[in-house]
Each structure stands twice: as C-alpha cells, then as structure tokens.
Amino acid sequence: MNRGDRPELLWGFGLNTIEADKIEDSLGPGFFLRNFSERSLPGAKELRHPEKPSATWIPLRVWNELSETRRATYRKQESTQRILIQDENEKNVDLESVLEDGFLAVVSAPLTSSKVQDALFRAKEVAGLYGDLYRMTEEIIMERELLSRKTEQLMFLNTVLSNATERLEVGDILGQAAEDLKLLLPVLSVQGVFWDVASTEKQAEAEIFLNPGLIPEIQNEWTDFMIENVKELSGTDVAGYNLSETIPAGDAAMCYGPTGGRVLALPLISRGEKFGCLIMLCDKSVRLAKDQVNTLNAAVNHLSLALNNALMFTKIKTRADRDGLTRVFNRRSFDERLTEELRRHQRHSMDLSLLMIDLDLFKDVNDTYGHMAGDMVLETVARMFEETFRTTDFIARYGGEEFVILLPHTNAEQAEMLAERIRAKIESCTMTYQTVDFKVTASIGVSSVCPGCLEKDSELVLKADEALYKAKELGRNRVEVNAPVARLRIV
Secondary structure, three states: OHHHOOOEEEEOOOOOHHHHHHHHHHHHHHHEEEEEOOOOOOOHHHHHHHOOOOEEEEEEEEEEEEHHHHHHHOOOOOEEEEEEEEOOOOOOOOHHHHHHHOOOEEEEEEOOOOHHHHHHHHHHHHHHHHHHHHHHHHHHHHHHHEEEHHHHHHHHHHHHHEEEEEEHHHHHHHHHHHHHOOOOEEEEEEEEEEEEEEOOOOEEEEEEEEEOOHHHHHHHHHHHHHHHHHHHHHHHHHHHHHHHHHHHHHHHHOOOOOOOEEEEEEEEOOOEEEEEEEEEEEOOOOOHHHHHHHHHHHHHHHHHHHHEEEEHHHHHHHOEEEEOOOOOHHHHHHHHHHHHHHHHHHHHOOOOOOOEEOOOOHHHHHHOOOOHHHHHHHHHHHHHHHHHOOOOOOOEEEEEEEEEEEOOOHHHHHHHHHHHHHHHHHHOEEEEEEEEOOOOOOEEEEEEEEOOOOOHHHHHHHHHHHHHHHHHOOOOOOOEEEOOOOOOOOO
C-alpha cells in the first residue's frame, strides 16, 4: 500500500487482523494505518519522527502488558490522541482510570464503522481544540513576554530620568548614567562633550568630561576623539576647551581608549539644536536589538534634558581654560593659577619658580614650511612638556610660540636644572613635516621667589620675561636665570 495515497497517519498497537481491517474499511482511503506488532511497538526513533499520528488505536490486552515506564513514554505524546479497544469478554474498564492514562475514548468490540468513525471524529475534534489552546497559550506567553519587556524598559527609563533629574552637576549626571545604562547593555564607561559656538567667530569652545584616573596617553586619545566629534557635529573648529571629570567613575574604564571597545557617540539635542555628545564605550561584542535601540534613544533624550539644565545651572564657562591647538592651559588660566600659587607661597612659605619658554626664530618655521608645520611643532613641544614635568606643575601657552611653566615647591637652582633639561630635549628632537626634517631650539628665562617673600603677581612674570630677553640677546638656545632677591617680610 503506497503511503503517499493515505495522507493522514494512524497507529495501531498490536491490532489483530479483524481490528485492523475494520478500522481501515471504516475510515476509507483518506487514512493510512500503520500497525505495530506487540513485539515491536514504537520506540525512541519512531517517537522522535516529526510526522506524528493523529490517533493511536490500542487494545486493552496490549496496554495491560506494557511496563509502567513504557506507558509513561506513550502518555507524554500529547499530540496524539489514544483510543482504547476493549474485547467483548473483558470486564468493563473504569472510566476514571482510562482518563488518568490519557485515553480519549473506549471502544468496545466488536468494532463497527460508526464506532470507529465516531472515535476518530472525537479524536480530531479534541486535537483541533488542543491546537487552538496551544496557539492561544503561545500568543498569551508572547504577549506576557512583550508586556514584561515593556515594563522593564519603562522601569529603566524611569530610573534614568529620576537619577538624572536629582542631580545638578554634569559630571555627577554622567557618572550615574554609566551605572544606569549597565541595566540595558554592557557599558564600560560614559563620558561627554559639550560645546558653545560663538556666533561671531564661528568657533566652538568645548567642555570635555572624562573619567578620572586615566593615564595621559588614554586621556589624550579620548580628548582627540571628543574634539573630532565636536568638529563633526557642530560644523566648526574648536578654539579651546576645558577638561573636567565625571563622578563617580568605575575602575574598569581607566585603561580603555576609544579603540578598547565599541564606541557609541550619541548627539544630545535641545530645542532642535545639538549642544553635546554622549560617548559610551561598550564591550566589542555588543549587538543592540531594535527595541534596545529605541530604549537607548529614549534614555538619551531624558539625559539631554537633564544635562542641558545642568549646563545652564552651572553656567558653563564661555571662555575655555585650555588652548585648542596644544591642549595645555591658556593665558587666562595661567593668570588665575599664578595668583593662587603666590597666595599659597605666602601662606606656607614655600619655594615657587617660573619658566618662560620661547621657541627661537619660530616665524622662520612658518615662512619656510607653512603654518601647519608650525602648529605641529607647537603640539610636539607641548607633549614634551607634559612628559617632562610633574602633574603638579602648571603648563600654559602664554601666546604665539611662548609657553610658561609654573613650578611649585621648586627653588631657583632646581628650576634652572629643569629648564636646561627641557631646552636640551627640544634641541635634540627632530621635527618631521611632509617628509622634511628640521630642528627648533628654545630660549628660557627662569625666575623664582624665596620662601617668606612678598611678591606681586606681575613681578614673577616680569623677572622671567627679563631673563628670557637676556637669553635671546646672548644668542638664543640657552637658559638665563633672574636670581631672586631676598626681601624682609614685615609683620
């Protein structure tokens, strides 16, 4: 008998010839009955087959001979309805026990067409009902999962919004956002950059918030990355910037630069204008689903509002503390720091020195190799300063090719030694611009104040400037010291 002629499969467990023939005759050509002998009932291979029978006919005599383990195996086949066949001479079975065994119906011998058709009709009816229930259950489960995910997203957004609106400091908001966003995806760090574009100059002044504790190389990488984002998003150059820190910050992000993971740069928008960018560093393997992207965008919208309010509250400086080209502090910052250091010097009677450094014949570099080469020289020299001096020393670009370095707890002799060291370092460095090598030198003036002396802010700078002028007069590429004169402190 060709299986393809009988599309709907039925099973028989140990049916005798009379029972099998009666079932086949009663159901007609639309069904195929596969009858297993009592010695070779379906095993694991048949039960795993994707095509399942719509009904299984099992005589009571066969069922009683099965072990409890075998019965339990057949009971688990929920997609197949089982019909029990009871012989004429067998005692009527208990209906409750039949239902407990998972049988749909009991058909007593002798089998007739009406009994067979009625039992199979009920089997198909129940199977259809089970299918409807199964599909409804699946839909309910899917709706519950969807509702659960929506609830989690709402709770997440509520957490982000609540924590952001409770804080008024930008660094504090960013630090808390790093913790909150970990609920959504594996975040290593959250940092940010904000800018203000001067309408007349068409240049941006930026406020960069980095994680504290970054090593200088990583900090420079992030700073460059932030500046490039400002240029791209604002469409202007960066004239200057401030560096600030987020609070708090996790230790996990201290050694990761922009290439240490997957960076998500998300613009911050207020009143239709971009005013900043949220920089998230995530694990490289992170992949965002569509609903996660929507949730993240909603969270960033909340953070945009809170950060914009925080920037307005703190009245972010309209003039930057750092020079946009060299990334060291600018003249205004130096003037403020000099006043602070002199007050500290007078209060604690400590040494204080100042180096004023001017690159020799810098105009010739610009005229010979171009202003881009000059900018490269200034950046290179600034990096030398950062590598040579202590973190407590204050490095600033005083103007043009002139730098000043404030040295707390440093006397004139120590300052002269440091000045000679950086002068030699600049002289020995070979600058390269567009395959052309050249060298530059520097003249340095040194001034100091003794412990206990009363000095005006301008005197320390004036003395260093006089020493620098003397170094220029004596041939350049040298260090000159304007020795401090001890003065009595009147009490």
